[in-house]
Amino acid sequence: MSTTSAERTACGWVDENAAALSRWTSEIWHKGETAWREYESAAWYVERLRAEGFEVEEGSGGMPTAFAAEWRNGDGPVIASYAEYDGVPGNCQAAATVRRPREGLTEYAGGHTDPHSALGMSAFGGVLAAKAAMEREGLKGTLKFFGEPAEKVRGSKPIHAARGYYDGLDAMISFHPCYMLPLCNTVNWDTHCGAAYAMVYRFICDEPETWLKRAEGQPIPQAHSAVRAPGANDALFAMYNSGKALRDSMLPHMGGWSISEAILTAGQATADNLPARIAEIQYIIRVPTVEMAEQATMMLDRFAAAAAQLTHCRYERIWVSKSRPGLANHVMADLVYKKLEAVGAPRWGEKAKAIAREIQANLGLEPMTEPFLPDCERLMPPEEAERILRRDLPPSQVNYTSDDYTEMCWHAPTARLYIARPMLSAPAGYAYPDWVMNALGGIPETIDPMTVCAAKTIALSILELMQNDERRLAAKREFEERTGGGIGGSQWLAPLCDYDPPVNLRWPEYVETRRGREWWMPTAGY
Template structure:
């Protein structure tokens, strides 16, 4: 599919934005703020978008680091989104050896799968499409959503529940990753997450034996039998969950369950029962029945371990996403532009940087240190067949990402542009050596710039071709109607309170510099009955 004059104008604008937005990308990369705590990153986007003439709602959906930016007076309405959350524990400077960024905690956040580039790629596409419409005239409304906390699949389920995607005519989902391709049939799975809070209200168990008294052991709290407390409850919950995996669901279908211990104010060790502990569980699977079974086992375990530790337990939802809905019309349209405009080209300094990383990793430097995928464009069907080989025949989705929420409200395409990833570490996107390149302009700017051009060209193609948009909508309606009814509406209620007040890690500035800080909350969810 050759580009129209208006699409070519958008691509020209996107290419010009590469130098214009390079410093902006480096700025977002340097902030490296984790989920729900992307205050400086969100503010930077809002300021830039307002300067470009977008109307911006900040704090959209009740999320302080989310936003909804709109430009244009008349449709069609095309939805794009930016992400900008980093991964705690993955700080890496832009140097060819392992080194956390200067002046920060060694386990500070860093960008692994380059959400910094994801957001700037979408931003470039939005600005390029907008500028092309301004230059050439015509209709079109561009929506750019600021989507925090993708690492916990957080914001998109909230935006969907509160109706933010209902007016969209189409949506484009982008991620820098391993290949230059788009998804076809196989999209991402369901992803649910909860936080259990254990609280020890009574320091002593009410059913302690009668012979335990100060007459026997002497007065004083240090000589009293105390409740096991909240830390014991957390430890028991973690252990019980590991033991109970066979009861959650048979080990088929590539489902997974992960946990993280959230911070609490138990800073001393004394003969006092720890009062509060919190643990987050996140699980992904291809079927809602598996999700519900895992949830029930988690709830059952939480009730029992709370009783053993003389605690109360409550549960609060973090997110609840649906699987992705395919759209071949959208995939074919975007892929035509992906193939025509790519793949991205990289300067000699990127290859030299990669060879230096090979040396540090103990490998002989090679002429091309990167995976071959960066040099070619892979068809959606080829990518789909490659993924299919890893799945049971009955499974139609894999992995997790909350972009899937867009796909139930408008025809949606999901695509990728390939980052330079080292062959020496098998392309591991979380490896420090690959993370070092996420802050190197010569390595990362071509990745998001390529995406910006593809996004802008695809957006204008959808805006300018009513028949194409109609075909995409018709396929969307057919596929949606054929899907389980449970997925037709968001799984979270419209009045859902985003979990922004839970103790997610963040950096705050004190007299000592940037330090980890955990906020307080009194909302621990509903009691686990």
């Protein structure tokens, strides 16, 4: 597997600490915290990083659940990776072979889908393994490790980028569990993720009493019978339907383009004959280019203005994310894939297979001798994955799908690594329910093989970048060529973020009540 003393030390560290990585992954997974509210998860990383000798800035970039950590071992290259740890509302699943929420919660609470719990721990394990090797072998250099909240709304990385946190890096390694084929046990080649804009439109009905002139002699409106201003809920409803028209007319159903929405806040909790004073709807636009995102935003702005005028409201647009499309780096992709080849694809043992068969049986399926997709244990060369991916894309489309690691690509040579998460084979015509993937991401026997494989690959890649000046400088030269001179070059895209972190919006979260700890929708009665 490994050929140098440093590589053997790093892989040995992962093997020796595999049980701890498994335990830590499970701990983050069970927290199930969601975007901008990952308080316990971020605190866990900060405490652990400090225990490992890192200097840590908490709340980096003005984001309470972000951090920036650094460990120096003398002058040398600066290599970085990062953790994500946000889950998704409405995906609370137990680490079990049947569908059920985690104890004390409902299915509407947060849960890990990708899972970011293992994403973060894989990168953390890789960085710690590289650190152990650097200490033992006396390798000079700096490791940086970022805590990136709210990836599901592409939240933190545009802010970190705009505020200079990625400047001065020699390389960045981005990891994500496989989320679609053929991007499984491979590295992105040319087609990286696209641009994305996310925003919240807030409708406010400031003076509902001025919508109609009050009748003569009526000092107060007849509250339960008088006409009333449509108000914020009607504005939101008009905006929601207009947005659907945009989606159907502006974005054809191909090429990975999408506009998705979520209703955040309603400003009235009764059915009285009073207008809602405030309502909020969030949109995220995932498209290949910034120009397309700008066009879609322009149309949403028009819809918001019309909805507000119609309903006696005003509106505000609050930015959540403005992120750039990704930038390829073949030197980095080749370097990381060679380390993945040295480590080998993950392997699932009999305990994991028995769990997978139990899930199949509980779903009424015939358990399979080999329940996992063959792709899970097969390497896919980056150029071959690229060829398969592009079969269904128009030649003019450079970027595809969505993730905000793309921000890092414009500040340092970046590789995007994918390792197989546990995915089950299915009988012809059958689709597994979503809870199955979520559960497999939380069961140690099924998720640990991915974490170990990814941690070793990241560690070996970091060590190669630390020691191989020729390859590291070649990656930098390619970065400079693609950006027309590096940061600030003629083809470089500057950060788009011109807004403050949107942490004060009414994001779903866990709350403490007299009934105990609950999801923001009360547990009692569900």
